[in-house]
Amino acid sequence: MSEIRVLLVDDHAMMRAGFRTILSLEDDIVVVGEAATGAEAVAAASALAPDVICMDVQMPDMDGLEATRAIVADPAMAAAVLIVTTFDRDDYLFSALDAGASGFLLKNAGPEQLVSAVRVVAGGDALLAPEVTRRVIARFSQPAEAAPEAARPPVTLAEPLTEREAEVLRLMADALSNAEIAERLFIGEATVKTHVSNVLQKLGARDRVQAVVIAHRSRLV
Structure with missing residues (x-):
């Protein structure tokens, strides 16, 4: 894969801007779009064909878990979903895995961990934050x-x-x-x-x- 296309999904514009800044510094990663709700994420995933979707959980309209389930279930979408959340909660973690997410990362991770996570799931691998692996x-x-x-x-x-x-x-x-x-x-x-x-x-x-x-x-x- 020569270039990893990323869609950012978070209801906080400042968080999306921060992720965009971090990822745009990488030569092999391009941010192709943003969404503020789960419903917008599903529509953007269909329209933009990203390789990776960085997905928040708590959002209005449709949460990230429901959006993940819809995206993964659609054979026309080949995106890998990386859940990126503030909340280190077991219900989010296991619901995300059940929904078909390829990775689970906490927002307190460093910039290099975000970049690495995007590359890992883009390559078809699964990734969990070290904090949740044992659970x-x-x-x-x-x-x-x-x-x-x-x-x-x-x-x-x-x-x-x-x-x-x-x-x-x-x-x-x-x-x-x-x-x-x-x-x-x-x-x-x-x-x-x-x-x-x-x-x-x-x-x-x-x-x-x-x-x-x-x-x-x-x-x-």
């Missing part, structure tokens, strides 16, 4: 009638992870992006993507979030 793991690691941790059998992999894949999985569990993993391991980002893809396949996971959940449940990390 997601705890939620999805517990079956309806939870057995004690020690009593849960580990997942048996059809094909074991290589040493490098296990290392990549541990860094995924620390909420590192592909670029950050590449830098940490001194390898190319394309190589990291290959390792991540292999990890997802071997774990039977649909995305990075589920892979991390499985890894913790299976005591792989």
